[in-house]
Every structure is written in C-alpha cells, then in structure tokens.
Amino acid sequence: MKSIFKSSTLKSLLILAVMVITSQVYGQKVKPSESGYAPANGSKVYYEVYGKGKPIVLLHGAFMTIDTNWGQLIPELSKNRKVIAVELQGHGHTPFSERKLSHTDLASDVTKVMDYLKIDKADVAGYSFGGAIAYQLAIQSPQRLNKLVIISATYKNSGWLPEVNNAFKGMKPDLFMNSPMHNAYDAVAPDKTKWTKFLEQMIASAGQPFDLGDDNISKISAPVLIIAGDNDGLDKTELSKTYRLLGGGVSADMGPMPKSQLAIVPGQSHVSLMMQTATILNYLNSFLQ
Template identity: 30%
Template sequence: MSEDTPRFPAPGGPVGPLWVVTRGSGPPLVLLHGNGEDHHVFDKMVPALGVGRMLIGIDSRAHGRSPRGDGPLRIATMADDVAHVLDLLGLPAADLLGFSDGGNIGLELAIRHPARVRRLVVVGANLFPEGTSAWTLTGVRVMHRVVAALARVVPPLLVVAERFALMAHDPEIEPDDLSRVRVPTLVVTGERDLVRPEHTRLIVESIPGARAAVVPRAGHMLPTQAPQRLSALVAGFLAEPLPGALFGGTLEDNGTKT
C-alpha cells in the first residue's frame, strides 16, 4: 500500500460509484457486507482485524450510503464496482473478506479480476440461490414477489425488491469458473448456516487449495453473532505467508487443521 493511498476515515466518503470508509494503515483488507447491510456489519471485528492493516469498508451499490447507479443490480456488476474502487484508491491488489452477498461478490471479483485479490475469505457464500436451504430460498422468493408487487404502487420499494432479487435469482457462478481462482482462499460457514453444507463443500472443492472452516453452534450472521471467533479465523489465515497458504484441508474453529 502506498503512502499516497487516499484515506476516508469515518464516516467515509464517495470513491467513484461507492461509499468507502478506511481505518488504519498497512496491508489493505477490503470488507464486503451482505444483502441489505452496509460496512457496519463488521464493526465488532474492526478492533481485531485492524491491527497492522488498512481496513477498507465498502457499501455496495444500492446499500448503505452508496447510490443505486445505472444498469442491472447484479453480483457480477458489484464485483466490477469493487475493482473500480481499488483502481481509484491506487491499490493494485488487496486481501478481501466478504460476508454473504459480499462473499459472492468476492468470488466474482476473484474470477473476473484475478489480479486484484491477494487472499480471499468468504463467509456464508453461495454460487447460486439453490445453494441455500430450501426454506430460506422459498421465503426469499415469496418476499421478492410481495415486495416487487408493492413496488408498483410504492416506488421507493423498487430498490428493496432488487435486493431481494439478488438473493432469489443471483449469483450465477459456475463451479468450473472457480478453478481459475488461484489465490489462498478460506471458506467459512456457521454450523447452522442457511447455506447448505454440501454447497459449501462444492465451493471448497472447486477452488484449488481452498480451506473450509466451520464455526460451531453459530448461524449465518457470523460477523455479529460470533465476531471474535470469526476474527481469529480471518486474522490467523491472513497472517500466514502467502506461499504456505495453499495446502487444502479443513480448519476447525480454533484454527487448527484436521
């Protein structure tokens, strides 16, 4: 990271199409939140993750303080947004932590802009909507239909309907495309995550050298439900030398391989 990298301390500021908040100095770590959230979902993790790093919290388009922008609201488009923000910050590459839809964006970024990602941690990510449990997907699609219908008479709900559409019909990542992800990758889920365990295994097995980590007795909302445990996993992974991170295997909650 260059000393000339612009800083945007809280509450942050616009960087191209998105709202960005930065904290600290050192190797950059980009934080990407989930659907319907903003960068504050990581607030409980900032003290641990910010030691010796520059944290870059990004509000995805149509979330937080970032505007909706033009064109379709898609996970792939949001990944392109992140690459553009890194360009504007003068960062050729960065480590990345993505939660839920932010994890999906991180996967798309590693596929579409592979040189921009140094190390990748995805938490509660999925490749396509069917990767979530049946009851979750059914509920999301029902809500999408209801909100989309209401949006015809209440225009401000259009953006909310689009966010539901992201979960109901997006992303569309082919497992074969993950073979192009050649950076150290950690895939984290909660033991009671709404992402199906077999789907998480598919992600791990499709990325060369990827690791899996399961946080016991936790659900999907790991950044808020288990921030200390998740922070320990992420910090431990990012602390490893880059050449030694591609080993495969499984990580338990305490960070040891089995």
C-alpha cells in the same frame, strides 16, 4: 412456508438489532481515517478507510451497511491492517441506482474503488451477498486479489438449502419496514425515499437463479478461506463440493496441505455467525498472516 419464513426472518432481524446495539454500546468505535465516494461505472460508491498496513477490502451482506456488518471487526482488523470497507450499490451511503444488479457490475465497482484509492492488490473478505460478489471479483479480476475470505456465502443459488431459496422467492418489502435494517438505512442513505425501490430491486435479484460456474471457481488461484455456521442455511454437501473445487478435502497426511481452508463454526445461524467477533478474527488473522 410463508409463515415459517416470516417468523425466522423476524428472529434474524431481532438478532441483528442486538448486534447493532452491542456494536454501538460495547464496541471500541473507531473513526475512519478517510471516507468518501469513488466514481464507478457511471455511478459512485461509498467507502471508508481505517488503519495502516496490508490492505483488506470488506464487502457487506444484503440490506446492510459497513457499520451493521463490520462494526465490531473493523476496530480489531485496523490495528495492523489497512481496512477498506465498501457499501455496494444502493446500500448505506451509496446512492440507489436503476442499474440492474449484477455480480459482474458490483465486482467491477469494487475494483473501481481500489483504483481510486491506488490499491493494486488486496485481500478481500465478503459476507453473504458480499461473499458472492467477492467470488465474482476473484473470477473476473484475479490480478487484484491476494487472498479471499468467504463468510456464509455461496456462488450459486443451489448452494443454499431449498427452504432458503423458497424464502427468497417469498420476500416482500413490507417485511423490512421499521426493521433495524430500515433504521440503519435511514441513518445514512443520501435519499431515504429510495428505500422501497431499493428493497424491490434487491428482492427481485434474490429471486433470480444464479451460478458463477464450477469451472470458474476451480480456476481461482488465490488461497480461499471459507467460514460458515453449521446451521447458516448453506447446503453443507454443496459447500464440501466447493471446498474440493478449491483444492481442499484431501488427506494432508499423505500429501501437501491445500492452500485453501474451511472452517465450520458450531451452533451458529446465518446472522449470529457475524456476532462471533473473536472467532472470526482468529480465523482471519491465522489465514491472512
């Protein structure tokens, strides 16, 4: 299992490197209209703001930055939306903190950024690790949310396939050394010497079981769009159960169409899904409008 994980992870990192390069070379790069740090629960969280209009908050995946996760989508989304992209604890520009990682605290950090920017409510989109935080935000601060978009993420570790959970337990910091993620971190981190500590913290968190609760998910009142790759590591049986908890999986010919939606993108892995800019943008625009 260890060698399989190492091979698949290195392949994913290679894809990520291509994605980053493509974003930098071919993407229509835009500069934020505002950026800085918001005070949040004894620390500070970095944010960037793009465009004008109805606000949407973007939450990135594990080990990623705003640019590596959202670099190709932000130029398109910001054409008619106010985009607020956040870098979570220890990621990118946001400094490393000894505070234990928790979904509750990270979701609270996001609302503190919204408070700082005087945004009462927003749509929220989260990818992978950021998707789990988005679920938590919907649970603990439902009044701050209009619509929720979850991309290749789950609210409990049993939502991943067993081999993915085994891979989480086998991760080591050395695997990420000199990777595209490492380079992206070094490019913006306020203290590059915290890289290994950051990895250790994230890996320890990834290896811990978590479950935000089926009951809590079923009580989410906001419409939810779930986007997943057909081979992105999520257990699709569990994903189907999640969709049912959100009111989906019904025969809409015999009753009203549910407010939540599920999109399975064919031929996509966990990492390659985020390279499908046009597809994701189409789903986002259709759902959010």
